[in-house]
Amino acid sequence: MSLLEVKGLRRDYGALRAVDDVTFSLEAGGILGFIGPNGAGKSTTLRILATLDVPTAGEVLLDGKSLVDAPDQARPLLGYMPDRYGTYDDVTVREFLDFFARAYGLKGAQRRQRVDSVMEFTGLIPLAEKLTTELSKGMRQRVALGRTLLHDPRLLLLDEPADGLDPRARIELRELLRALADQGKAVIISSHILTELAEICDSCVIIEQGRLLAQGRVEDLLRSGADASQVVELVVRLAAGAEGEAMGARAERLLLEQPRVKDVTREAGALRVRLELEQGSGPMQAEAAAAALLATLVAQGLPVCAFSPRERNLEDAFMTVTKGRVA
């Protein structure tokens, strides 16, 4: 049985429907990416899952218990980290975590042990006596994650956790989340940084205007989008030289003359070529078309130094299924 089951979730604010018939589920130990443009209903859904809001219709079951009918029973099982980390001024890291541990009802030695263990897990021990206001954004985010873990929840809801973090902090966050998933915790992450999500998440849900547009394993989402449009993208890089610019223009013209090439764009010193194949084409036909293109370029004396298929990523899948509308 899934740890979390969301069935037909709907949330209306007067005439505005922020979330419309959203259904998905998540197993223990799974990491689910929640993707959508601004105003798509991601935060509203997460707030409902965190029991901070109630749906107009639909049901949410956490470990078989209804979040809507018995939120008090569900709260100990979930940890929520909003997009604002929510730390206090004039409080050290240890005091902050100790305060929340008290608030969760942990007492005496058990509380101290729990705070120490969470600080160790999040790497906060060296910063224990520092004021939270003196910390970098990445470290404050760790403190917030530590707070979320104090009561050992089974489901973690993280709203834009990687927003504003530097690359190192993002990589460290990814490792922390992986470790949590390995411990059997289910994690839902809403984020705009789709490349990050692709690396962290097992599965994704894409919503727009409150409606669920696509869901499934990340690999399936990438594959399904590519199959639907029969599009192959290639990256062609020419050797740099004195006549580089002229050579690039010549290559662009030549490529556009080829039968299956629909589009050529220049980006970061390379050419991005878009090939459209016939209906029913498979990987074999795509490879053959790419090989023919490469042969043409070389035959025309163009100094091709790199020629590779551009791999479809989550951003492409996202752009394919969404239209940029907001609720």
Added chain:
Amino acid sequence: MSTQASPASGASETVPVASAGVSDRWEKWGDRLNPLVVKEVRQGLRTRVFWVCFGLLLLSCLVLSLIAYVNTQGTSYSREGRTYFFSFFVCLGLVHFGVIPFNAYRSLAREREDETWSLLLLTGLGPRRILGGKVTSFLVQAALYASAVGPFLLFSYFLNGIDLPTILMVLLLGGAWLVFLTFASVCAATLADGRMGRAFVRFALVAALVVTFFQTLTFIFVMTEGRGRGFSFDRDFFLGMSAGLWLLLSDGWLLFEAAVARLSLVTENYTRHPRRVLVGQALLTFLGVTAVWWFLDRDKDVAGIAGILGGLHLIFTGLFTVSDVDGQSRPLRAGTRPWSLFRPGALRGFRLAVLLLLGWAAGCAGLLWASDVSAESVRMGMALVALALYGIIYLSVALLLGRMPKSGRFASPAAVRLLFVAAGALGAGVPPLLSVFLGLEAGDELINLLNPVVGTVNFGRYDWNDPSGLRMPPELLLCVGLVALLCAFAADRVLVRREREAHAP
């Protein structure tokens, strides 16, 4: 990497057994404390504001006491105590009636702005414990400030000119006022959600704190000076003080519960406590009024004044109960019955407000009738019943205007309250103007029949030209009653419809 707790470090093993026992007891005691108190006091004592205020308070009291020492050194019998007591009290008042309430407001407002509030709610602490912890922590800080001024207040007693009962009475009233202001400030922090609203509330609170600060000091000054000139703490004074303290206590409690309700999640039965407190306040106040009325030989003025003031209070509080949102969350619906008036929803809030207004008016009218059956009692009784009926009419009109249209554009709680104010202002202002325009007396009885201000006054006014002394015949009160009944019925039906819509799948 694991979040599971590792075994405790050996630090505690190195502590001697006796001191370990003491620290264990301290820890157990600390565990029982509200976590908010520990955190807020710890945080508060680290702020610059606290140490600057504490230092300035101590310094100013020290300077004042040195001046007092120099001034009274040569005199054999000084009577300067009153002046210096007031001066020390002004220093304390600046902190107690200004800094503490404002800091309490700011603390909660920041908690809401930074969304740490919702994180606290998820811990299971509950809004009552959280707000209670916040208020307690600020009262602890107030006690710390008072500890700095306390010795100086006692010192003023030894300067003569002020007696201990006066000092104790001032401290009692000051303490009650501090508690009330802290509750009110915390409640104010829950009022607005948007940036503009918050800015307005902050401005209004600062203005109110400044005004009430000077009013409080004026009151204390008049009281201490009056005591010096022979004013005694007689029966009337104690009755007045008791009534004032009861109002501060019960209204402070009501404000606290209202703040808790505003910060509760919709899945909770957030209206139960404030509505219970409101009903409890009305019942206990009525019992108190009855006791005072009995104690003062069935004085009808007590019943009349209490009827009018209580009616106004219930209209004001009723405005908040009737403007609740429509319907209630799914977990609460199952156990709701027609008489579950403490459960959330504008419908039940409206019914409760109507019942309280009618009950209060009937109770006070009953006391008047039991006093005597003179024309004066009848007039007072009609005035307070009319006030209750006007309250019902204008509350109903605000609900009808706000919640009857399908668009729901003016259905929000704030819009309904604004509509009530607008309808009341129009109802009070237009009829007198119309009377003057028609060449009649501004307070004409018929044209002002539904005027909440002039109408109430007319029902209570003595008419020298009429042998009965009544300016308004009781039949007109029946007309107002009929209008109130129709308005209340219409508002009730609208709220029933809206609740059904809100609960529809």
